[in-house]
Amino acid sequence: MKTMIRKSWAEPYKIKMVELLTMISHTQRNKAIHEAGYNTFLLRSENVYIDLLTDSGTSAMSDRQWAGMMMGDEAYAGSRNFYHLEEVVREIYGYKYLVPTHQGRGAENILSKILIKKGDIIPGNMYFTTTRLHQELAGGKFEDVIIAEAHDPENEFPFKGNIDMDKLERCIKKYSAKRIPYVSMATSVNMAGGQPISVANLKELRALTKKHGILVIHDMTRVAENAHFIQQRERGYANKSIKAIVKEICSYTDGATMSAKKDALVNIGGFLAINDRDIFEEARNMVVIYEGLHTYGGLAGRDMEAMAIGIRESVNDNHMHARVGQVVYLGEKMMSYGVPIVRPIGGHGIFVDAKRFLPHIPQHQFPAQTLAAEIFLDSGVRTMERGVVSAGRKANGENYYPKLELVRFTIPRRVYTQAHMDVIAESTARVFERREFINGLKMVYEPKYLRFFQARFAPL
Numbered sequence: 198m199k200t201m202i203r204k205s206w207a208e209p210y211k212i213k214m215v216e217l218l219t220m221i222s223h224t225q226r227n228k229a230i231h232e233a234g235y236n237t238f239l240l241r242s243e244n245v246y247i248d249l250l251t252d253s254g255t256s257a258m259s260d261r262q263w264a265g266m267m268m269g270d271e272a273y274a275g276s277r278n279f280y281h282l283e284e285v286v287r288e289i290y291g292y293k294y295l296v297p298t299h300q301g302r303g304a305e306n307i308l309s310k311i312l313i314k315k316g317d318i319i320p321g322n323m324y325f326t327t328t329r330l331h332q333e334l335a336g337g338k339f340e341d342v343i344i345a346e347a348h349d350p351e352n353e354f355p356f357k358g359n360i361d362m363d364k365l366e367r368c369i370k371k372y373s374a375k376r377i378p379y380v381s382m383a384t385s386v387n388m389a390g391g392q393p394i395s396v397a398n399l400k401e402l403r404a405l406t407k408k409h410g411i412l413v414i415h416d417m418t419r420v421a422e423n424a425h426f427i428q429q430r431e432r433g434y435a436n437k438s439i440k441a442i443v444k445e446i447c448s449y450t451d452g453a454t455m456s457a458k459k460d461a462l463v464n465i466g467g468f469l470a471i472n473d474r475d476i477f478e479e480a481r482n483m484v485v486i487y488e489g490l491h492t493y494g495g496l497a498g499r500d501m502e503a504m505a506i507g508i509r510e511s512v513n514d515n516h517m518h519a520r521v522g523q524v525v526y527l528g529e530k531m532m533s534y535g536v537p538i539v540r541p542i543g544g545h546g547i548f549v550d551a552k553r554f555l556p557h558i559p560q561h562q563f564p565a566q567t568l569a570a571e572i573f574l575d576s577g578v579r580t581m582e583r584g585v586v587s588a589g590r591k592a593n594g595e596n597y598y599p600k601l602e603l604v605r606f607t608i609p610r611r612v613y614t615q616a617h618m619d620v621i622a623e624s625t626a627r628v629f630e631r632r633e634f635i636n637g638l639k640m641v642y643e644p645k646y647l648r649f650f651q652a653r654f655a656p657l
């Protein structure tokens with residue numbers, strides 16, 4: 198009888214330098230989480246063993262990127278690294294004009310201020326915290342037009358990032374195209390669990406928005422991860438490269454905001470990219486107020502060089518295969534222990550369903566916040582809440598109560614090993630075993646903006 202031999206993938210790199218980790222005791226962790234107000238954002242990172250707070254700015258750069266850092270041209274104006282970055286953005290993404298910013302939200306601020314008037318509506322495939330806040334601060338209102346499947350953590354639909362075209366059409370009818378400056382379309386929808394949008398859906402979106410003269414602005418923070426899922430799941434794309442798919446995705450849109458701290462493998466950086474000359478001129482003017490001159494936008498020359506190199510590495514098929522492969526490995530391990538997670542497994546992390554994990558804790562007692570604190574207590578693994586705390590309050594002061602109440606285990610790129618993934622899954626399984634004994638939290642301090650970053654809690 199022939200045995201089935203598993204065909205494993207491995208990381209397409211080897212390790213040249215290591216960063217030592219610290220492990221503190223359970224007693225010390227108890228003290229640390231108490232002092233942090235049960236908010237993992239307020240922990241000191243030296244008390245964390247494995248840090249899955251975010252995949253933002255936490256990637257390991259390659260030897261080539263580090264070499265690029267040494268090639269920084271720190272001229273105030275006209276840095277060589279800016280022109281390299283511009284060339285890479287044009288070649289890989291296809292957008293015509295580039296305005297660098299210190300990170301994604303810098304681009305969101307400028308774009309929202311240029312395109313949104315008071316009373317405007319911005320439809321999008323699920324909100325993102327900073328994106329929506331900048332839309333609101335500019336006088337607009339976000340309208341969720343993602344498909345219903347995205348709000349159901351157990352639904353296996355392969356493209357849960359898709360836009361519901363009927364919803365969008367109704368939205369355009371209701372408010373008229375004049376009040377909709379653009380559709381805010383994200384690839385690899387973060388708040389839905391890193392779920393992709395399909396090319397078929399993007400084509401429909403392009404056709405509908407073209408008919409009404411509405412722009413499509415692309416939150417391209419994780420476009421390469423989205424392209425990987427298109428390659429794996431969408432008919433006709435199995436033999437296309439990630440690079441080709443990324444370019445095709447961008448071609449259905451008019452511009453983009455980018456947090457290069459994710460896909461693009463750098464620790465800091467972002468940009469606004471746009472095809473329209475007039476919008477570009479305005480953005481290039483505005484960046485001087487908020488970020489810096491238009492050829493550095495709040496970045497050092499070396500940061501732009503590392504970004505240019507990182508963008509090329511991010512669209513490499515082997516890189517993306519290993520990147521998402523590691524996330525899937527962790528997700529499958531968690532499922533084997535019975536831990537409820539969002540399905541299908543997304544691109545940048547595992548999203549544990551706190552509603553099913555802790556069904557006895559009502560949403561106003563912050564089940565996901567509670568679970569993140571418990572996992573830190575168990576093993577020093579730091580995760581974060583993506584539920585009622587992250588959702589914040591409406592303009593009228595009421596809480597948003599999102600359907601999804603999740604704990605995000607975000608995997609930094611090229612940083613941890615498969616053995617780390619085992620430790621994470623085992624710790625989560627241990628907390629799952631004692632779930633009935635876990636109580637919720639109450640909020641004792643709430644900041645006005647993006648409260649999840651700085652809110653404090655106490656055990657009930």
Ligand SMILES: *Cc1c(COP(=O)(O)O)cnc(C)c1O
Nearest residue numbers: 300301302325327387416418456
């Ligand atoms: C991180 C992120 C942003 C904001 O980018 P920053 O670089 O953190 O300012 C915007 N959109 C999405 C989807 C993100 O994940």
